[in-house]
Every structure is written in C-alpha cells, then in structure tokens.
Amino acid sequence: EVRLVASGGGLVEPGGSLRLSCAGAGYTITNTWMYWVRQEPGKGFDWVACISPTDTRDYRQSVDGRFTISRDNSVNTMYLQVNSLKPEGTAVYACSYDAYGGDRGRGTRVSVSS
DSSP, X not given: OOOEEEEOOEEEOTTOOEEEEEEXXXXXXXXXXXXXXXXXXXXXXXXXXXXXXXXOEEEOTTTBTTEEEEEEGGGTEEEEEEXXXXXXXXXXXXXXXXXXXXTBOBOEEEEEOO
C-alpha cells in the first residue's frame, strides 16, 4: 500500500530548480516529523531535509541554503524546493516518515545534466 507519493521530478540543467511535492495517500503528513530522502545512483537512501511537528526545519549540509522544505497542512502535502541544482543532485527523491528512508513512499527521479 502506497502511503506517500512524490512528484515533480525531471531533467534539469545544472543551476536549475524544481519543486517536489509529497502527498499523503490517505495518510497524514501533518503534525509529525517528515523527511525528504534521496537515493543517488548505486547508493542507499540519505536524508536531505526534515520538518518537525512545529515546523522546525533542518537540512543536510550539502544542500543547506539551496533546498527548502515546507508543508501545507490544508492539503496534506509537503514540498521540497530545490534550487541551484548540481550534477550530484541526481537521485530518486522520496518523502519518508523516518530519516533513513525505511518508511518512505513512491519517489520521483531528478536528473541534473547539461
């Protein structure tokens, strides 16, 4: 059963931007810790950003200042604005209830290439 569905990925050039969305499919993403995680080619999932029940935010050092996590409780959706993308940002991005991606939903692929 898919509980979380990410969307908004695509192919962008270095320096480009995307807005990723994560919708709860019958499961809430409000008032709980939520994470964006990503899986680079050939690697496991790493956390990228998180948001607390009180909307405190934290970011992986390598994306801090370029990525912004947010949440709209009225539509049960979380977002990740990704700016100034670098080639190493190529990955499958997913939202998760935990920082390791063990309780994640369906991901969306981001490819950064010229």
